[in-house]
Amino acid sequence: MKVILSYGLGVDSTAILVRWLTELVCRTFDLKNLIVVIAQTGDEHLETGHLVEKFVFPLLRKHGIRTIQVARASNSQRDGIVILDDTTEPTICYIQGAYRLSDEMVEVATVPQTGGIRKCSLKAKGWPLDVLIAQLTGGEEFVHVVGFETDELTRMMRDMPLGLPGRNPTYPLMDWGWDRLACERFLWEHFKIIWPKSACSFCPFALASxxxxxxxxxxxxxxxxxxxxxxxxxxxxxxxxxxxxxxxxxxxxxxxxxxxxxxxxxxxxxxxxxCMPWAIYDVSRAFRAKADDMMKAANAARSMTRIATGDRADMVRLLDYMATHHLPPGARYEIGRHQRVWIHERNIYYPCPEQAFVTAPALAIDKVNDSFAEAWEAALKGPSQLALV
Ligand code: SF4
Structure with a gap:
């Protein structure tokens, strides 16, 4: 049966891999059945990629372990996955990926969201790995090795019933009684390196504590x-x-x-x-009200479009000119780290509109939610606007 290790490049899964390849007694399967799979988000720390190439890939080459690196082709599942490398002699860790998570975030002017499930991880890591593993196993039974350590029991319990048909999840660090510290010690003893946490270089979860x-x-x-x-x-x-x-x-x-x-x-x-190209964006949001509470927003439809482009100084001057000579009644000019002209500001009652002209690097694409026009109409007719009329 194939043994597939999801290698996240971090402390935990690196410890498993290195121990398997250096201590024969801790392993119950033939190494020829092992496949190491790596999902590249495109935004991993450079240092991590370097350490993997320096310390882990030589071990994989020595034992001829099939190592596959995979990434998303775009932000749409329709475009499938990209195999960055599939070899028994890995040398390059393709941390630049294909379609990067950072590209996706910047295109829509947002950051990965920390509320609820890790959507970014599911999209950039979980999904490409599932597609790849389905191709590798063709529906047959396989052992899926995941590097949860002993302080991650809850995550392990959540993971157990998930995944593809034929998946037999296995958690070697739980069997060995290893926590993060034990993994770090083990890697220190082998490489004299404090193995860094792997993550996207902007990961908000890594900054949360x-x-x-x-x-x-x-x-x-x-x-x-x-x-x-x-x-x-x-x-x-x-x-x-x-x-x-x-x-x-x-x-x-x-x-x-x-x-x-x-x-x-x-x-x-x-x-x-x-040094970047800049733009003035019209950023408009139409907030809907919660069904049973007009003081709470249900969700919002957004429109973000460029109304001018140029270099930073030109865009700052242009917005300043607009604010000085054409500020509509009730609008507010905000100058600081960000320069904005607020046309509509969020009210305490919903539905309501929010609209600002703002200068920013011209990296986000123009995007208008399908439901925006209708939601905007409703927002303009929201309670506080009627009261003002
Ligand atoms: S490392 Fe952080 S930002 Fe990157 S995919 Fe995982 S949770 Fe998202």
Whole structure:
């Protein structure tokens, strides 16, 4: 039976793989049945890719383990998956993926959302792996190895009944009684490396706790390329919606302002933004009311379209001109990290409209939700507007 290891490049699954390949006694299957599968989101830390190439791939080559790297082809499942590599002699860790999660986020001016299920992970990792594994197994029984450690019992219980037909989930770290620390120690003993947590370089889940943030901030200061990717994504998302932010609604930008080396990094980031094409966007949201409570929003339909493009200085000047000479009655001009003209601001009663003209890097595509026109009409007729009339 095939033994398929979902290799997430992080501490836990690296420990399993290295132990299997270095300690014969801990394994009950023939290595010729092992297939290592890796889903690339396109945004993994560069350091992780380097360490995998330096320490893990040589072991896989030595034992001739089939290693397959896979990614999404686009943001639509219709376009399927891309096999980045399929070899028994892996040398390159294709962390650049194909269609990157960051591309998807930036196109619609948002960040991965931390409420509820990890939708980004299901789309960028879970789905391509399921498609690949279905192709590999053809519906036959297989052992699926997942690297949950002993502090992840709840996640393991949730995972057990999931997945493809014929899947026999296996959790070696649970059998070995290994927690994260044990995995880290093991890898330290082998490679003299504190193996880093694997994640997208902007992962909001990795920033959600104080410990996670303490790990991430020095990493950003040391890796401006990764910092700029996260900060650009966040900057654009906040321009479109001031309630966004990579740290549970708070901004990574603010966290870096207070961190050693952060202000210099942010000054460079502003220079980085200056080099991009910019736009003035019309960002409009039509909020619907909850059925039983007009003081709560049910959901919103959004329209985000470019009304002008140019360099940053031109866009700032143009919006400033609009605000100075053509500010409609009731509108408000906001100047700060983001420059906006608020035409409609959110009310306490729903339905209601929200609309702002905002300057931002021209990275988001024009996108109007199908239901926007109808929802906008209803929002304009919402209770507070009627009251004002
Ligand atoms: S690492 Fe974080 S941002 Fe990337 S897919 Fe997983 S949960 Fe989403």
């Amino acid at each position: 104080a410990a996670g943030l303490a790990r991430a901030l020095p990493r950003y200061v040391a890796n401006p390329y990764e910092a700029f990717k996260a900060l650009t994504m966040e900057y654009l998302a906040v321009a479109a919606n001031p309630r966004q932010g990579l740290i549970g609604g708070r901004q990574l930008y603010d966290a870096l302002l207070d961190f050693e080396g952060g202000p210099d990094l942010l000054a460079e980031f502003q220079e980085h933004l200056n």
